[in-house]
Amino acid sequence: MTAEVLVVEDEYEIANLIEVYLTNEGFNVHKYANGKDALASIESTTFDLALLDIMLPEVDGFTLCQRIRDHYHYPIIMLTAKIEDIDKITGLTLGADDYITKPFNPLEMVARVKAQLRRYKRYNHTESTENMTVSSEKVYDFAGLYINKDKHKCFLYGKQLALTPLEFSILWYLCENKGKVVSSEELFEAVWGEKYIDNNNTVMAHIGRLREKMNEKARNPKFVKTVWGVGYTIE
Structure with missing residues (x-):
């Protein structure tokens, strides 16, 4: 697996450690020590994944993340020294x-990078073949929501939603289980392919962002509903 990886980390030793391990795996690493230089690189280079430290000089990791998401869908992994x-x-x-969370096991870091890239490559492959004839498209079309798994396209009331691969996978899984309440544990393990850990806020955060893109009201969403203490369902 080869990929262009953006690494933004102002701690010299950590940045070098990441570079060594990723380079040994065949990745091309673009390393920056501050957010300003990284921002310029984002606008001029095509990346496949970004590793962003949160606490950075000049432009912080949250700002970089937001700027990337304004234009690109490639995976972003945040590095944080806080818990x-x-x-x-x-x-x-x-x-x-x-x-x-720092300090981290570099082998785990590499594994997480590979997992995100595999998911992203699958998404891109689907996008590149969207014009091919599909014998049996997997589609859900109800109440103004149209989602096509084969083409990785999602429309709400005729307007296409710019979903990341993870957001699309979450919505698709809920559609597959329409009418059923899906627990956070089931959703996480199905979409992320990893073991769920108690008090994991990952699912909640992604559901929130998905609702935001769908212009859903937090307290009374039309599509993705919360069943408190149980999980999520789509109606």
């Missing part, structure tokens, strides 16, 4: 796909 849930939720709400 507060608010940092994790903020990053995920802005469009990050995952987070790693």
